[in-house]
Amino acid sequence: MNELFRIIKDKYVILTPLFLIIFIAQFEQYSQLTSSGTFGSALRLSIPILLAGLGGLFSERTGVVNIGLEGMMIMGTWFGAWGGYMYGPWGGVLFGLIGGGLFGLIHAIATVSFQVDHIVSGVAINILAVGAARFFNILAFDGIAFASSTASPRIEGEIGKFNFPYLSGGKIGENETTSLLGNIENADIFLVSDISALLLGFTSNISYFTILALLIVPLSVFVLWRTPIGLQMRSVGEYPSGSESLGVNVYLMKYIGVIISGCFAGLAGAYLVLEGPNVYLQGQTNGRGFIGLASLLFGNYRPFGVLMGAGLFGFADALQLRSEEAIQGLLVVVGVFLIMLTIRNISQRNIRGSIGTGLLGSLFLFWFMSSTQVPIQFIYFTPHLTTLVVLSFSKQKFRMPKKVGVPYKKGELN
Amino acid sequence: MNKAISVSKITKSFPGVLANSDINLEINEGTIHAIVGENGAGKSTLMKILYGMVKPDSGDIAIFDNKTVLNSPKDAIDSGLGMVHQHFMLADNLTVLESVILGIDKATFKNINLKRYTSEITEVINKYNLNIDLNKNIDELGVGEKQRVEILKVLFRGAKILILDEPTAVLVPQEVDELFNNLRDLKNNGVTIIFISHKLDEVLEIAEDISVMRGGIMVNTVSADGISKKDLAEMMIGKSLPKPPKRQSSISTSEILSIENLSAVNENGKKVFENISFKLNSSEILGIAGVEGNGQREIVEAIIGIHNYETGTIKLENNTIDDFSIRERLNLGISFIPEDRQAQALIMDMSLTNNVILGRQSLAKYKTKLTTVNLTNAAKASESVVENFDVKTPNTGTIATALSGGNQQKYVVGRELEDNPTLLIASQPTRGIDIGAQALIWEKLRNTRDEGLGVLLISADLEELIGLSDRIVVIYQGQFVAELQPEEITPEILGSYMTGLKK
Numbered sequence: 001m002n003e004l005f006r007i008i009k010d011k012y013v014i015l016t017p018l019f020l021i022i023f024i025a026q027f028e029q030y031s032q033l034t035s036s037g038t039f040g041s042a043l044r045l046s047i048p049i050l051l052a053g054l055g056g057l058f059s060e061r062t063g064v065v066n067i068g069l070e071g072m073m074i075m076g077t078w079f080g081a082w083g084g085y086m087y088g089p090w091g092g093v094l095f096g097l098i099g100g101g102l103f104g105l106i107h108a109i110a111t112v113s114f115q116v117d118h119i120v121s122g123v124a125i126n127i128l129a130v131g132a133a134r135f136f137n138i139l140a141f142d143g144i145a146f147a148s149s150t151a152s153p154r155i156e157g158e159i160g161k162f163n164f165p166y167l168s169g170g171k172i173g174e175n176e177t178t179s180l181l182g183n184i185e186n187a188d189i190f191l192v193s194d195i196s197a198l199l200l201g202f203t204s205n206i207s208y209f210t211i212l213a214l215l216i217v218p219l220s221v222f223v224l225w226r227t228p229i230g231l232q233m234r235s236v237g238e239y240p241s242g243s244e245s246l247g248v249n250v251y252l253m254k255y256i257g258v259i260i261s262g263c264f265a266g267l268a269g270a271y272l273v274l275e276g277p278n279v280y281l282q283g284q285t286n287g288r289g290f291i292g293l294a295s296l297l298f299g300n301y302r303p304f305g306v307l308m309g310a311g312l313f314g315f316a317d318a319l320q321l322r323s324e325e326a327i328q329g330l331l332v333v334v335g336v337f338l339i340m341l342t343i344r345n346i347s348q349r350n351i352r353g354s355i356g357t358g359l360l361g362s363l364f365l366f367w368f369m370s371s372t373q374v375p376i377q378f379i380y381f382t383p384h385l386t387t388l389v390v391l392s393f394s395k396q397k398f399r400m401p402k403k404v405g406v407p408y409k410k411g412e413l414n
Numbered sequence: 415m416n417k418a419i420s421v422s423k424i425t426k427s428f429p430g431v432l433a434n435s436d437i438n439l440e441i442n443e444g445t446i447h448a449i450v451g452e453n454g455a456g457k458s459t460l461m462k463i464l465y466g467m468v469k470p471d472s473g474d475i476a477i478f479d480n481k482t483v484l485n486s487p488k489d490a491i492d493s494g495l496g497m498v499h500q501h502f503m504l505a506d507n508l509t510v511l512e513s514v515i516l517g518i519d520k521a522t523f524k525n526i527n528l529k530r531y532t533s534e535i536t537e538v539i540n541k542y543n544l545n546i547d548l549n550k551n552i553d554e555l556g557v558g559e560k561q562r563v564e565i566l567k568v569l570f571r572g573a574k575i576l577i578l579d580e581p582t583a584v585l586v587p588q589e590v591d592e593l594f595n596n597l598r599d600l601k602n603n604g605v606t607i608i609f610i611s612h613k614l615d616e617v618l619e620i621a622e623d624i625s626v627m628r629g630g631i632m633v634n635t636v637s638a639d640g641i642s643k644k645d646l647a648e649m650m651i652g653k654s655l656p657k658p659p660k661r662q663s664s665i666s667t668s669e670i671l672s673i674e675n676l677s678a679v680n681e682n683g684k685k686v687f688e689n690i691s692f693k694l695n696s697s698e699i700l701g702i703a704g705v706e707g708n709g710q711r712e713i714v715e716a717i718i719g720i721h722n723y724e725t726g727t728i729k730l731e732n733n734t735i736d737d738f739s740i741r742e743r744l745n746l747g748i749s750f751i752p753e754d755r756q757a758q759a760l761i762m763d764m765s766l767t768n769n770v771i772l773g774r775q776s777l778a779k780y781k782t783k784l785t786t787v788n789l790t791n792a793a794k795a796s797e798s799v800v801e802n803f804d805v806k807t808p809n810t811g812t813i814a815t816a817l818s819g820g821n822q823q824k825y826v827v828g829r830e831l832e833d834n835p836t837l838l839i840a841s842q843p844t845r846g847i848d849i850g851a852q853a854l855i856w857e858k859l860r861n862t863r864d865e866g867l868g869v870l871l872i873s874a875d876l877e878e879l880i881g882l883s884d885r886i887v888v889i890y891q892g893q894f895v896a897e898l899q900p901e902e903i904t905p906e907i908l909g910s911y912m913t914g915l916k917k
Contacts, residue, residue, distance in 0.1 A: 223523060226525055226526055227522065227523050227524060227525060227526060228518075228519035228520065228521055228522055228524065228526055229521040229522055229523055231508070231512055231515070231516055231526065232516065232517065232521050234505070234507060234508065235505040235507075235508060235512075235516050237507075238505035238506055238507045238508070239503070239504065239505035239506070241503070242502075242503030242504060242505055243505065243516065243517065245487060245499075245503050246503070246516050246517030246567075247487075247488055247491075247517045248516065248517045248521075249521070252521070253521070399507070401507065402505075402506060402507070
């Protein structure tokens with residue numbers, strides 16, 4: 001809990017725009033900015049990024065850079081689809097995890113046992129995964145109806161969803177309850193409605209897979225900070241030779257970290273399939289593995305931080321899908337936020353920073369005022385742009401594990 | 415008296431070197447036993463053998479009268495040994511508590527019993543008077559505290575014999591006193607301590623028995639009572655101990671460097687130094703004393719142009735150099751010996767000849783007409799450095815890694831003095847090198863000073879600072895707090911200024 005509070009304190013950079021968003025959402029045409037539907041899809045869209053980010057966390061905490069998350073996620077999509085096709089949705093979850101874990105193992109063998117440069121191995125895995133998924137797909141589904149070289153057949157069945165009773169209209173037994181939060185949202189009260197929309201988005205129509213993914217966040221905190229294995233994993237990323245001198249099995253810890261990393265990335269892939277179109281499609285991950293890495297950086301190598309980062313990406317993504325007007329609203333938010341940052345920079349005499357934020361901020365506002373419609377290309381691009389802007393202007397202290405990316409040879413003092 | 419350790423006829427050779435030759439050593443239980451010797455005398459190898467990190471070619475080891483074969487540090491720990499390395503084996507992202515218990519539990523997913531560990535560790539801390547806060551993060555700790563954590567770590571693992579490898583190398587005198595008090599407490603509680611050092615004063619103060627090593631052999635083991643420093647030194651190096659010689663010549667009045675009201679902040683907006691003003695004349699060595707991290711490094715970087723400064727001016731001879739780039743400053747005749755030779759002074763995988771050009775690459779001397787690198791001149795310069803500074807290397811085409819630390823440092827100092835600089839900034843010029851190389855560097859610095867060079871000297875070795883400097887200023891928390899005459903002070907006095915006890 002303390003962890004959560006500290007992050008909130010550190011992350012006023014997020015909280016200010018959040019407030020701005022709520023404010024702007026009061027205008028009718030931008031109301032989609034804070035509708036429960038937006039929040040709901042933001043949650044769904046952020047889960048794969050969250051899982052990939054948590055995967056990156058485990059790997060990088062043990063000192064292995066995992067740029068191969070994207071590839072492991074691709075394996076997750078294919079294995080998830082295959083497992084789902086053969087054994088039903090939960091089989092898909094399991095096999096997604098295994099598929100990602102297998103590629104994690106490959107990355108671990110290359111980087112830990114053979115001291116291959118982490119980036120080289122990661123890039124290799126990303127390239128390999130695309131081809132491997134396609135190859136497996138042809139091998140497994142040749143001649144089956146609706147399957148092609150780039151798509152699997154449909155998975156039958158779905159992972160269960162539920163609504164909280166009373167809060168969001170879930171059932172108790174056979175009786176439907178009222179949706180308290182829904183009623184408040186519809187009442188359109190400033191702030192109160194927006195917050196209940198947020199809660200409604202997070203409590204209605206929630207899949208069990210989503211809950212599983214969210215539970216991994218506190219579980220990661222527990223494992224990394226409260227168990228001997230977590231302690232050893234963290235020490236290995238920071239100072240492997242020192243840990244070795246205390247009898248820690250450095251290689252084993254790195255292997256475990258990277259394999260867990262692959263498993264989570266695989267889960268992320270499976271989520272994309274099972275909570276999405278229910279089929280494997282080539283290119284389904286669409287760079288989310290890399291976004292996961294970005295959210296890891298954003299979250300400063302802490303599980304709840306990753307959750308915040310993933311949430312931000314997910315929100316921007318959800319807006320893009322739901323409404324073009326909302327994107328316009330987002331332009332204002334970013335513009336105003338940048339102008340606020342400029343004022344702060346000027347008061348702190350950070351000249352270079354204030355020129356940067358000032359220019360960008362006026363550009364956003366100018367864009368908003370001069371156009372009635374945002375170009376479609378820009379809409380696709382907004383989630384990444386918003387996040388980039390927030391990332392680059394939030395002057396915060398990142399603390400990486402010290403020996404991340406440095407190959408470690410047993411018995412070597414460094 | 416019981417023997418904690420007895421070693422007989424240990425021999426260990428590495429390719430080309432006989433590191434330990436027929437070593438016999440007996441250490442009494444419950445004593446502090448010092449092992450002294452120059453760098454390369456074989457102390458470290460012997461300790462690594464005792465700690466199971468290196469296997470001896472022949473010979474026997476008995477710990478508490480049990481003959482033991484040590485295959486790994488784990489065996490050594492199991493038989494009651496603990497090692498405090500010179501470089502701390504601590505991960506910065508852990509708390510003290512976590513650092514102490516790291517590796518004790520098997521790597522499982524069970525909850526760590528923090529409560530039990532806290533009370534057990536607190537017990538150890540109280541028993542030996544260690545003064546450590548368990549909840550602090552390692553990166554918040556000072557050097558002395560980190561060392562106590564290392565000691566606590568091995569004690570908590572049940573060590574009865576403690577090996578301390580050059581424990582005072584990183585400490586200021588006050589911290590050394592504190593460490594010695596801790597060690598005495600440990601001894602009174604029955605812990606045996608092996609204390610490795612080459613600082614004879616300290617050894618005489620703390621140890622009861624002293625073993626002297628030289629060139630891989632055990633010269634003698636003597637009792638600390640009734641032996642003089644001179645005798646020890648003669649045993650250790652075969653001749654008397656070199657001291658940084660005090661100066662006789664007079665400082666000239668021509669001003670080389672003049673700094674006025676310099677202030678700077680770091681990237682987090684915190685002040686690193688404030689209102690620094692001083693002057694340096696030619697033929698003068700000005701020493702800056704200070705505990706590491708009090709701003710002396712940033713001042714040096716500001717003079718060279720690496721670190722920005724908000725206010726103030728720097729004048730080199732007649733030029734105000736505030737707007738000069740690093741290259742322009744260096745070309746005006748500033749030479750710089752950085753504190754970390756391997757990270758900052760040399761490119762380890764390059765030949766000596768290529769390394770000689772570093773920092774001088776824009777001089778006409780090292781360029782051909784086509785502005786390519788003039789390797790002929792570089793080779794000449796490199797050879798002259800090797801010759802003048804007695805650098806032991808097969809030839810100047812050898813890569814820097816192949817040289818020993820002392821020879822690397824001699825080469826760096828030689829390079830910086832090669833092109834007749836007007837100002838030399840020497841940061842830790844003799845850190846971590848053997849006495850022979852140290853004496854040579856001292857002599858060269860003194861000679862070039864007499865020829866008119868102005869030297870800004872920063873050193874953690876207070877003897878060196880007092881011995882070489884013509885004047886010493888003390889920096890504490892980014893400000894000069896005192897200016898002292900080296901003839902009038904001792905390392906203890908200097909230490910109390912450095913830690914802010916005295917103003």
